[in-house]
Structure formats: structure tokens, C-alpha cells
Amino acid sequence: MIISVASGKGGTGKTTVSTNLARSIDQKVQVFDCDVEEPDSHLFLNPVIEKKESVIAPVPEIDLEKCSFCKKCMNICRFGAIAVLKKDVLCFENLCHSCGGCFEVCPENAVMEKERSLGEVEHGSSNGISFIHGRLDISQVMVPPIIKKIRSYTNPDIVTIIDAPPGTSCPVIAAMNKADFILLVTEPTPFGLHDLKLAVETVRILGIPHGLVINRAGLGNDDVKIYSEKENLPILMEIPFDKKIAKIYSKGQMVVEQLPEYKEKFQNLFNKISQLVEKGRQEK
Amino acid sequence: MRELVILSGKGGTGKTSITSAFASLAENMVMCDADVDAADLHLILKPDFKVSSNFKGGYEAVINPDKCTGCGRCIEICKFDAVKELFEIDPIECEGCGVCVDLCPEQAIDFPEKLCGQWYISNTRFGPMVHARLGIAQENSGKLVSLVRQEAKKIAEKGNFDLILTDGPPGIGCPVIASIGQATAILIIAEPTVSGLHDMERVGQLSKRFNIPAMVCINKFDLNLDQTKKIEEFAKKTHIAVVGRIHFDRTFTESMVQEKNIFEYNPDSQTGIEVRQVWDKILSFPLFNTPVANNILQHL
Numbered sequence: 374m375i376i377s378v379a380s381g382k383g384g385t386g387k388t389t390v391s392t393n394l395a396r397s398i399d400q401k402v403q404v405f406d407c408d409v410e411e412p413d414s415h416l417f418l419n420p421v422i423e424k425k426e427s428v429i430a431p432v433p434e435i436d437l438e439k440c441s442f443c444k445k446c447m448n449i450c451r452f453g454a455i456a457v458l459k460k461d462v463l464c465f466e467n468l469c470h471s472c473g474g475c476f477e478v479c480p481e482n483a484v485m486e487k488e489r490s491l492g493e494v495e496h497g498s499s500n501g502i503s504f505i506h507g508r509l510d511i512s513q514v515m516v517p518p519i520i521k522k523i524r525s526y527t528n529p530d531i532v533t534i535i536d537a538p539p540g541t542s543c544p545v546i547a548a549m550n551k552a553d554f555i556l557l558v559t560e561p562t563p564f565g566l567h568d569l570k571l572a573v574e575t576v577r578i579l580g581i582p583h584g585l586v587i588n589r590a591g592l593g594n595d596d597v598k599i600y601s602e603k604e605n606l607p608i609l610m611e612i613p614f615d616k617k618i619a620k621i622y623s624k625g626q627m628v629v630e631q632l633p634e635y636k637e638k639f640q641n642l643f644n645k646i647s648q649l650v651e652k653g654r655q656e657k
Numbered sequence: 658m659r660e661l662v663i664l665s666g667k668g669g670t671g672k673t674s675i676t677s678a679f680a681s682l683a684e685n686m687v688m689c690d691a692d693v694d695a696a697d698l699h700l701i702l703k704p705d706f707k708v709s710s711n712f713k714g715g716y717e718a719v720i721n722p723d724k725c726t727g728c729g730r731c732i733e734i735c736k737f738d739a740v741k742e743l744f745e746i747d748p749i750e751c752e753g754c755g756v757c758v759d760l761c762p763e764q765a766i767d768f769p770e771k772l773c774g775q776w777y778i779s780n781t782r783f784g785p786m787v788h789a790r791l792g793i794a795q796e797n798s799g800k801l802v803s804l805v806r807q808e809a810k811k812i813a814e815k816g817n818f819d820l821i822l823t824d825g826p827p828g829i830g831c832p833v834i835a836s837i838g839q840a841t842a843i844l845i846i847a848e849p850t851v852s853g854l855h856d857m858e859r860v861g862q863l864s865k866r867f868n869i870p871a872m873v874c875i876n877k878f879d880l881n882l883d884q885t886k887k888i889e890e891f892a893k894k895t896h897i898a899v900v901g902r903i904h905f906d907r908t909f910t911e912s913m914v915q916e917k918n919i920f921e922y923n924p925d926s927q928t929g930i931e932v933r934q935v936w937d938k939i940l941s942f943p944l945f946n947t948p949v950a951n952n953i954l955q956h957l
Contacts, residue, residue: 383668472754
């Protein structure tokens with residue numbers, strides 16, 4: 374079962390929920406931190422990293438001795454990553470989406486594959502939790518290939534918990550797509566509600582069963598609850614606004630380890646998710 | 658004309674609350690919301706959405722079933738696994754590269770332009786504002802960020818405004834890079850948590866890579882003084898100017914619930930006084946005031 378933990382707004386508690394959930398359940402679990410721009414789960418799970426690999430994308434490099442300057446590569450490239458001049462060809466690898474069009478159309482076989490590093494993926498483990506996260510290289514922009522790489526290690530026999538990036542665009546979709554359940558985390562404030570609505574729209578486009586965790590409950594107002602009721606969005610757990618929890622988080626500690634009464638609450642959350650996933654399967 | 662871009666790396670550290678507060682303090686400025694994915698600034702500034710325009714950010718391949726012979730060439734060449742078995746293209750997976758469109762032997766694939774969002778020029782009680790809404794599950798947020806910033810710049814030049822205040826997106830990827838090019842300075846809003854420190858370090862590295870002067874303000878600093886000190890030490894080491902500390906209290910959230918900024922809600926609160934001090938420090942930050950130095954930096 375794949376559970377993707379997401380939110381429209383950043384800083385609502387995705388990492389807190391995903392790491393504590395993983396630590397609480399009595400099943401084999403893997404945690405994938407797919408917020409590759411700012412991965413933070415490792416700061417809480419402290420995994421021992423066992424393996425590192427870089428994520429690379431093929432970009433073109435032109436063999437000028439073979440090139441006939443026909444411009445076919447430039448013409449197929451929708452991203453403006455190739456400029457054919459009179460006697461030279463410029464490749465702008467930061468604009469390249471690695472679609473492979475230039476390799477396909479070159480009649481002279483002059484387009485060679487060069488490797489461009491997008492980021493890295495690290496594998497490790499933390500007290501029985503299998504852990505993988507990705508990290509985008511500074512000044513790189515291609516996030517979805519790193520997320521896809523992480524997700525290629527999904528073990529279908531165990532529970533997978535994905536810590537998704539904030540927002541609603543392509544990186545989030547890559548972290549949510551084909552999950553069995555999307556757990557949305559929000560805070561009960563106007564910003565939290567506004568971005569929750571965007572996240573719910575995104576999840577509905579994907580057609581995946583979903584539910585809500587309200588973090589910092591008691592902080593703002595009741596509008597998130599009113600919205601959830603109206604939209605039939607099940608509230609699966611509430612974590613109160615509590616400076617004690619904020620302090621635990623600030624030190625990189627786990628809530629379920631510092632406040633053991635939360636372990637049962639996260640187990641309940643997991644049971645509710647399992648029931649909703651089962652219900653979704655039957656409806657299908 | 659100068660542009661200050663407010664970033665954080667980590668989401669939820671207070672970018673938008675602080676940007677909306679600056680709107681009360683800055684004079685003669687244009688506001689720009691560059692968090693097009695999950696824009697929130699409008700919830701406080703209440704823009705009037707006066708001029709609305711479509712954002713066409715890309716194209717989408719669509720197979721015409723009448724022409725398709727099922728040869729499978731598109732499946733073979735698509736690097737994004739977007740072509741499904743029965744020759745349908747999954748719009749969520751499609752990158753819009755058009756390679757299948759060009760190489761289909763039957764020319765059976767159409768390539769319509771896609772509406773990816775909306776952008777707006779508005780009036781607010783603080784001055785003009787340029788903002789946008791990226792369509793759900795759409796791509797090209799970086800392109801839309803560049804567009805709203807360009808439009809804000811045009812308005813500022815035309816109306817002789819001397820400052821653009823840009824509320825940036827979280828992270829360090831495509832939309833963030835689009836939000837900082839050519840900016841005068843970056844203000845990083847950091848929170849004193851292990852993740853807040855980790856994430857601001859990455860934004861700090863990004864600002865160095867792009868040669869944009871950076872400042873840092875620590876929000877909720879009293880939540881964890883050890884982490885606050887670590888952030889300040891990192892800033893010192895990497896030549897990021899520390900422009901202040903703001904206490905952890907509920908005033909920001911209370912004012913947000915009232916749809917006001919902190920100066921409209923409670924100007925004399927401790928938080929309000931601290932935000933004012935941060936703003937004064939930003940204005941006196943040398944690299945924010947020397948257009949020559951800034952121009953040199955941009956040409957490096």
C-alpha cells in the first residue's frame with residue numbers, strides 16, 4: 374500500500390506526519406522523501422545511509438565532424454535547448470527536458486549522449502524502516518525524474534509512505550500519482566484552507582482516495598472543519614497546536630518518542646487509512 | 658528600481674505573512690506574488706483582479722483516433738511513458754515535447770496549446786499587484802513566475818515605482834530560480850528548527866550560485882535558541898546579512914484570520930515592532946542600496 378502525504382501549503386506538517394506514522398505502525402514500511410528540493414525526513418529518522426547513486430539525464434552533445442548543420446535537431450526541440458549556427462551547434466543543457474527528439478531526428482548520427490547530473494538518491498535504514506530520499510543539485514530544476522527514480526524502488530509487499538513536496542504542480546503529481554491513498558495535512562488557518570482546496574482539487578483529478586490530518590488544531594478558526602464537512606473530506610486525525618510539539622520538532626526529535634501517547638493515535642490513523650483504501654478497492 | 662524577493666526554502670516559515678506586513682511599510686512599490694502554485698498573498702491584500710489574462714504555458718499531444726493506425730511508434734519514442742496501450746496520451750504524464758507529433762508516420766497527433774493558468778494585474782490598498790494562479794496539476798510554473806515578475810517590472814517602470822516586493826515560492830527548484838534572476842536582493846525567512854536550518858542553507862547556496870545578495874530573518878526565533886544561533890552562524894560564515902529576529906506568538910495567525918496584515922491588526926504588538934525593525938535593517942543593507950554594486954554582481 375502506497376500512502377502519499379501531501380499538502381498545498383508548505384510547512385503544515387507533512388514530514389512530522391509521515392515520519393511519525395512510519396515509526397508507529399507494526400508493519401514493514403519504507404519511507405520515500407520525495408521533497409527533493411528540501412528533503413527533511415532524514416533529520417528526524419536519522420537513517421544510516423548505505424548506498425548513494427546519482428540521477429542523470431541524457432542531454433545532447435554534437436559531433437561537429439559528422440554534423441551537416443541541417444537544423445533538424447533545433448527544429449524538433451520545443452524547449453529551445455539547441456541552436457544551430459553556421460559552423461557550430463550550441464546545446465543549453467539547463468533548458469533540455471531529455472525528450473530524446475534530437476537523437477531521433479539526426480540523419481548523420483551526430484548527436485551524442487552526454488550525462489547531466491540532476492541530483493542524487495540515497496538509500497538507508499532507520500531502526501527497521503527502509504529509507505530512500507532524493508536531493509536536487511543546487512541550481513538544477515528537473516525534479517520529477519528524481520522522484521520517479523525514488524519511486525522505482527517501491528516494494529509492493531510492504532507499506533510505502535511518501536513525503537511529498539508542497540504545491541500542486543508537476544513535482545507533487547509525480548509524488549502522488551498511482552498512490553493508493555493521499556493523506557492531506559493542513560493547518561486551520563486561511564492560508565491552510567486556501568491551499569487545502571487546491572490540494573483537494575489535485576487529488577480529485579487523480580481520483581485517489583484521500584483524507585485529512587489537521588495539524589496545529591485550535592490555532593486559527595473552524596473554516597477547515599466546515600469545508601471538510603461540506604466536501605465529505607474525512608478528518609482522520611487532529612494534532613493540537615502545542616508549543617511542546619513545536620519544540621520537539623525544532624530539535625529534530627520524533628513526537629511518538631517524546632510523547633508516547635501519540636503512538637496509538639498514529640496507529641489509529643493508519644487503521645483508518647487502511648479501511649478507506651479497502652473501501653476504495655471494493656467500490657472499484 | 659529595486660526588487661526584494663522573499664524566500665524560505667522550507668514552506669510555512671512566514672514568507673507571506675511577513676511580505677504582507679512589509680506592504681504597510683514600503684512606499685511607492687509594486688507587489689508581486691511569485692508563488693503561483695499555492696498563492697496566498699491575495700488573501701490578505703485583497704486585490705481587485707482588474708485585468709485577467711490567460712497563461713498558455715505549453716502544448717499537449719492528443720492522438721486523433723481516426724488517423725491512428727496503431728503502429729506503436731509514439732510508444733517507442735516517448736521518454737515520459739505518456740502513451741497508454743490503446744493509443745491515448747495521459748495528459749498528466751505528457752511533457753509537451755512534441756516528439757511524437759513530429760515523428761508519427763500518419764501525422765495522427767495534434768498538438769494544441771494548453772491553457773495552464775491565469776495571471777492578473779490588480780489594485781490593492783497598498784498599491785498595484787501582479788499575481789497568478791497556475792492551473793491544477795500544470796507544468797511550467799517557472800515560466801509563469803517569470804511572466805508575473807516581468808509584468809511587475811513593467812508596471813514599476815511605467816509608474817515610476819522604486820520597489821518591487823516579491824513573495825517567492827518554497828523550495829529551490831524551477832519556480833524559485835525563476836523568481837530570483839536579476840533580483841536586487843533575497844530575504845530568507847528561516848525558522849529555528851533542524852529542518853528550517855537545513856533548508857535555508859540550500860537557499861543560501863542557491864543565492865551564491867546566482868550571485869544575488871542575501872539577508873536572513875529568523876521567525877519564531879525563541880522556539881529554539883540553539884537553532885537560531887546555528888542559523889546566524891551559518892549566515893555569518895557565508896556572508897548572508899542577519900536582519901533580525903521575530904518572536905513566536907499568535908499575532909500573525911490572528912491577523913491572518915481577520916484577513917489583515919499585522920500592522921492593520923495590531924501595530925503595537927511586539928511582533929509588529931520587530932517586523933518594523935527588520936524592514937529598517939533591510940533598507941539600510943548596503944547591497945540593497947548600491948545599484949552599481951548590484952549591476953556588477955549581475956554581470957559576473
